[in-house]
Amino acid sequence: MDVSIYPGCSLDGTAKEYGESLEAITSMLGVNLHELKDWNCCGASSAHSMNNDLAVALAARNLGIADQMGMDLVVPCAACYQRLKVAEKRLVAGEKLEGVDNYDGKIHIKPLVDFLWDDVGEKQILSLLKKRLEGLNPVCYYGCLTARPPKITDAKSPENPMSMDEIMTCLGANVRQWSYKTDCCGGSLILTRPDIARTLIRKLLDMAEEAGADCVVAACPMCQSNLDGRQREISQESGKEYNVPIFYFTELMGLACGNPSVKKWLGRHVTDPRPLLTRKSLV
Amino acid sequence: MTVAELPQLVVPESSFKREVERLSGENVSTCFQCEKCTNGCPLHSWMDILPHRMMRCVQLGVKEEALRSDTIWVCASCETCTARCPNGIDIAHVMDTLRQISQRDHVPASQRSVPIFHNAFLGSIKRHGRVYEGAMAITYSFKNESWAGVFKLAGMGMAMFRKGKVNIIPKRVRSLGQIKDIFRRTELKG
Ligand code: SF4
Ligand code: SF4
Numbered sequence: 001m002d003v004s005i006y007p008g009c010s011l012d013g014t015a016k017e018y019g020e021s022l023e024a025i026t027s028m029l030g031v032n033l034h035e036l037k038d039w040n041c042c043g044a045s046s047a048h049s050m051n052n053d054l055a056v057a058l059a060a061r062n063l064g065i066a067d068q069m070g071m072d073l074v075v076p077c078a079a080c081y082q083r084l085k086v087a088e089k090r091l092v093a094g095e096k097l098e099g100v101d102n103y104d105g106k107i108h109i110k111p112l113v114d115f116l117w118d119d120v121g122e123k124q125i126l127s128l129l130k131k132r133l134e135g136l137n138p139v140c141y142y143g144c145l146t147a148r149p150p151k152i153t154d155a156k157s158p159e160n161p162m163s164m165d166e167i168m169t170c171l172g173a174n175v176r177q178w179s180y181k182t183d184c185c186g187g188s189l190i191l192t193r194p195d196i197a198r199t200l201i202r203k204l205l206d207m208a209e210e211a212g213a214d215c216v217v218a219a220c221p222m223c224q225s226n227l228d229g230r231q232r233e234i235s236q237e238s239g240k241e242y243n244v245p246i247f248y249f250t251e252l253m254g255l256a257c258g259n260p261s262v263k264k265w266l267g268r269h270v271t272d273p274r275p276l277l278t279r280k281s282l283v
Numbered sequence: 284m285t286v287a288e289l290p291q292l293v294v295p296e297s298s299f300k301r302e303v304e305r306l307s308g309e310n311v312s313t314c315f316q317c318e319k320c321t322n323g324c325p326l327h328s329w330m331d332i333l334p335h336r337m338m339r340c341v342q343l344g345v346k347e348e349a350l351r352s353d354t355i356w357v358c359a360s361c362e363t364c365t366a367r368c369p370n371g372i373d374i375a376h377v378m379d380t381l382r383q384i385s386q387r388d389h390v391p392a393s394q395r396s397v398p399i400f401h402n403a404f405l406g407s408i409k410r411h412g413r414v415y416e417g418a419m420a421i422t423y424s425f426k427n428e429s430w431a432g433v434f435k436l437a438g439m440g441m442a443m444f445r446k447g448k449v450n451i452i453p454k455r456v457r458s459l460g461q462i463k464d465i466f467r468r469t470e471l472k473g
Contacts, residue, residue: 009414016448040412040456045360046404049382049397053469058408061461082362098468099461148362149373158366184325184361191423191432192396193357196329229439268446 003115004071004107005033006062008080008221009041015221017265021250022076022112024259028128029120036065036073042083045188057097059087064100066107076112078220079187082145084109085152111146113219113249117163122170130258132172135280138247139178139213140164141204143223147182158182164219164249171256178211180204187222194230201227202234205244214276215245217252224248229270245273255282297344307380313370314338320364320374330354331393334364334374341377350385354378356394387471399426409466412456417443 011019026033039062047055063084066073075081091103110118116125147158155161161181168175185204186197204227208216218224228246235242246269255262255277263283266273277283304311320334321327332340332354340349349355355378364374385392392398403423407414417440424432456462 009416012454013416013450014443014448016446038457040462041408041414043408044404044414046401047408048379049360050386050401050405051383051469051471052376052379054405054466057465057469058462061465099465144361144363147366149365149375151371184359184363186325186359188359189357189397191420192394192400193329196326196357200325268448270442 001030001120002032002034002071004036004066004069004073005112006036006039006042006066006073006075006080006084008075008077010221010225011076014225015248017268018076018221018224018248018250020261021248021254021259021265024261025250025253025257026116028254028257028259029116029124031120033074034069034071036062036069039065042080044079044083048083048086055083056087056090057099059083060091060097060100060103063087063091063103063109066109067100067103070107072108072110072115074110074112074115076219077222078111078143078145079222081109081111082148082153085154089152111163111219113142113167114146114163116253117166122166125167125170125253128257129171131256131282133168133252133256133282134172136173136252136276136282137176137212137214138168138173138217138252139176139208139211139215140168140181140249141185141208141216141218141223141227142181143187143218143220144182144184146219164217167249168217168252171253173252176208176211176213178207178213180207185223185226187226190226190230194233197226198230198234198237201230202238202242205231205234205242208244213244215247215273217247217249219249231271243271245269245271245276247273297342297346299344299346299349300341302384303341303377303380306384307373307377309373309377309380310370311338311341311372311377314342314368314372315370317369319367319369323363323367325361325363326357326359329357334358334378337381338372338374338377341381349381350388350390351393353393355381355385356392356397383471396427396429399423402426409462411454412459412462413454415450415454417450 043055043058092105142161147155150158165175186200190197231242251265318335332352358378362375400423407419
């Protein structure tokens with residue numbers, strides 16, 4: 001199967017392990033990823049906060065490239081996904097944007113996790129399963145922007161997305177249900193109002209614990225780095241010890257499918273997930 | 284009193300409302316104050332004007348307070364309000380529009396670090412076509428005149444470097460001319 005991918009700016013930096021693990025797992029699944037040629041930043045929250053036309057034009061340039069490449073487009077970052085979908089809706093509605101000619105919306109844009117579950121599918125994933133994620137109790141965290149707002153994202157179930165839950169369940173994990181799947185982690189405020197972001201992150205970590213989870217699985221580089229990277233500060237601030245591994249779903253897929261690079265990916269986390277996996281005899 | 288004798292309810296037509304509606308394309312007039320937006324807003328504790336009140340401010344032309352508020356700068360664009368509004372108002376987009384009007388009219392931002400951050404982020408896109416995370420964060424801290432921030436970032440940067448997450452050379456878009464062109468075309472007239 002051939003699809004194009006819009007990697008976004010973090011996959012090569014703060015979310016390196018996400019980039020590495022998604023490449024590994026898609027290739028194991030027989031998916032050929034074609035990086036959008038000469039893609040540019042989607043503008044994220046900054047562009048739409050400051051200049052709406054700029055935000056749409058930046059995202060639209062990428063869609064013009066995807067359209068020329070002619071394959072469905074997968075997006076591993078929630079914020080990038082939403083920005084691309086905003087541009088898609090405007091183009092399909094007939095808006096003329098320079099550099100994007102005759103965009104007709106024939107290519108589908110999908111979050112990576114939905115693509116792996118809906119299009120690649122359970123059978124293919126199970127065919128690679130080597131080690132069930134037995135004993136692992138994750139909650140799945142989707143974040144804000146793959147789901148919302150549904151009129152832009154076309155999310156089937158914006159208040160209770162399931163694709164990541166399904167993947168983790170089929171790999172043998174004991175997925176816990178919680179009502180914070182799409183609650184905000186304050187990612188866009190992490191540098192400007194870190195105090196607010198920490199409060200929101202702490203809430204998510206507490207709710208994960210209350211749901212009986214021992215780790216969180218994420219599908220977005222912003223969400224993951226936000227939840228993973230601030231736990232020491234939150235512990236100091238609150239006097240409660242936080243040490244919750246935050247996985248990318250692709251890392252756990254790689255682990256369950258016996259990919260040899262798992263240790264390298266996990267070594268890049270701020271909150272070390274290896275002790276938990278050792279306790280569960282998964283590494 | 285008969286129905287005909289009831290006093291007319293006069294809602295002033297505000298020019299501010301017309302401007303926000305024109306720029307955002309959103310029909311703020313339809314807000315009937317059900318408060319669904321506010322009830323789901325994860326940032327409401329840090330807001331001085333709650334989201335539903337902000338819609339009311341727009342309707343009634345309470346411009347100064349709206350543009351000087353904390354609300355427009357602490358809103359995290361999580362889109363919960365937009366997803367839930369029974370009248371289909373894209374409230375998050377109205378917040379964007381208010382930020383943009385306040386910048387255009389040179390209203391000092393109540394949370395000054397937020398527009399500084401956004402400008403550092405956009406500066407990185409303008410230079411490279413992509414965001415070069417480390418340099419962007421450092422630029423932001425300098426512009427924000429936060430030395431503590433710079434040192435903290437330097438520490439985090441070292442940790443990231445050791446984990447192989449920092450690129451020495453930024454990855455650039457090759458057709459940078461196209462990006463500069465997009466910036467030129469969409470430049471806001473102040
Ligand atoms: S949810 Fe919509 S209608 Fe209800 S108060 Fe908010 S903006 Fe108004
Ligand atoms: S988009 Fe802004 S106003 Fe709306 S719910 Fe999120 S933080 Fe609140």
